[in-house]
Amino acid sequence: MELVWFRKDLRINDNPALYQSCLNGPTTAIYFITPEQWQQHDVAPIQIDLMQRALNHLSVQLGKLGIALQVIEVNSFVDIPARLVAYCKQNNIGNVYANSEVEVDEITRDIQSQQVLSEAQIGFNLYQADCLINPGEVVTKQGDMYKVFTPFKNCCLKMLRQEVNLHPYPAPVIQGAPIENPDILLPLDKINSSAWPASEEEAYQSLQKFINLHVEDYHEQRDFPALSATSKLGPCLALGIISAKQCVYYLLQAFPTLLDGNATGPVVWLNEILWREFYRHIMVLNPHIGKGANYNPKAKNIIWNNNDEDFVAWCAGKTGYPLVDAAMRQLNETGWMHNRLRMVCASFLTKHLLIDWRWGEKYFKQHLIDGDFASNNGGWQWAASTGCDAQPYFRIFNPTLQSKKFDPNGEFIRIYLQQRQGINSKQLHEPIKPIVEHKFARQRALLSFSVLKAQEHQGG
Structure with a gap:
């Protein structure tokens, strides 16, 4: 019997671990609930709810393929290897198949699982299904990791044109008569996520709608939060309900010259997918940043202000700056924030208030439905310089x-700011009782961040 182990890859299509397992023999599936680990990782209640919905959709689709899904609860990742081996021995499992993840704890979990499975003479087969290109393969001519996005992007585009297979894996082979898997309940606090797609079919429909209606104007409209001009596929990408490869593949079907840079809006959206890729590659090659470290070692010399009252005001959307406050209230009320506003709010926290980016990173992760460690960390460190x-x-x-x-x-x-309803557009943008004055904050930030002056800018 073969066993496929699901993680943040909650889909049937373009799932190499599932596909290969089903090719190699009768397959069953497993998923580990890790409440303590998720709390340590600050997984947002709204994302837990989306995860539960996605798992139940996946469970139904697996049932149609004749694949049973066993859900096992353990506290954290360290408890998984022993439980996994015990399950394999009890069920006569010869091989385990899984898709790799880029974060430090997840990599450690897989190394430990490999060791105990090997000792038990059970095969462990890892596939890469999260990135377009395997982390570590996009390197300079000297074999080093790119340190700047643009040359990284150009190298990716060259590889995507010439050597990377962008065809998604097909649906797996049916394993037997349909079965009915039991409902899955995640034992953590949840916030209703029903406004967001949770199934593969819904995610695919959202992607096609974006490609058909919005992507050609994406470069012109993406920065305006009042418009519904972005894909909003982040939550599905974060849980693997849809893959980055599927996004690029279907984008290419509509815009065949995409990789040659001949379609402005689609190219700009592709760049966003490649930024996601960039942060994942950095995470794998620089595991220390997965443990709260600055990427730039000079940043340890920044003296943060870290005022608790200022942080509480920022969290609550009470800074006195209308756009910042409206954005934070969007996050608190919906579990999502427009990307332009994420940059504005992160800049305000780190530069205006001189509060450590790690405070903001944690708060975002605790509230975002599309919380993704690599992208969240990369975005916050980008904003904080x-x-x-x-x-x-x-x-x-x-x-x-x-x-x-x-x-x-x-x-x-x-x-999001009802009290500003009657104010005319000219006055609307001006701060009211701001917690810090912009000119003062700017000068203070320039002084504090001047420790980064000598940082090198290398093209790779």
């Missing part, structure tokens, strides 16, 4: 100018 190819330390967003530029009529602000 501590990361790989981060924004320069002297680039400090002016929240009032950002507001005027990207929400000119105040449509977004008025959704």
Whole structure:
């Protein structure tokens, strides 16, 4: 008997571990619930709810293929290897199949699982299904990791044109008569995620709708939070309900010259997928950043202010800056925040308030439905100027100018700040009782972040 072990790959299609397992013999499936680990990783209650819904959709699809799904609860990853081996011995499992993950604890879990399975003479087969290109394979001519996004992107595009197979794996072979798997209940606090797709079919429909209606204008509309102009596929990508490869494959079907840079909106969206890729490759090759470290070692010399009252005000959307406050309330009320606003809020926390980016990273992860460790960490270190190819330390967003530029009529602000409903568009963007004055905050940040002045900018 073969066993496929599901993680953040909650889909039937483009799932190499599932596909290969089903090819090699009768297959059963397993999923480990790890409440303590998820709490340590700050998984948001709304993402737990989405995970539960996605698991139940997956369970139904596996049942149609004649595959039983066994759900086992353990506290954390360290408890998995022993339980996995015991399950394999009890059920006469000869081989385990799984798709690899990029985070430090997940990699450690797989190394330990490999060891105990090998000792028990059970095969362990890992596949890569999260990235377009295997982490570690996009390197300079000297064999080093790219330290700047643009040359990394160009190398990716060359590989995607010439050598990478972008065809998603097909659905697996049917294993037997349909069965009915039991409902799955995750034993953690949850917040309703029903506004978001949770099945493969819904995710695919969302992707096609975005490609058909929005992607050609993406480069012009993506920065305006009042518009519904982004794909909003982040939650599905984070849990593996859909894969990055599927996104690029179907985008290529609609825009065959995409990889040659001949379709502006689609190319800009592809760049966003490649930023996701970039942060994953960095995570694998620099595991210390998965443990709270700055990517740039000079950043350890930044003296953070870390004022608790300021942080509470930022969390609650009470900074006095309308765009920042509306964005934080969007996060708190919906579990999601527009990407432009993530940059504005992260810049405000780290540069205006001089609060350690790790505080913001944790808060976002605790609330985001699309919480993804590599992307969240990469985005926060980018905003804080501590990361790989981060924004320069002297680039400090002016929240009032950002507001005027990207929400000119105040449509977004008025959704989340009811008290600003009657204010005209000119006055709407001005701060009211701000917790810090912009000019002062900017000068203070420039001084504090000047420890990064000598950082090197290498093209790889």
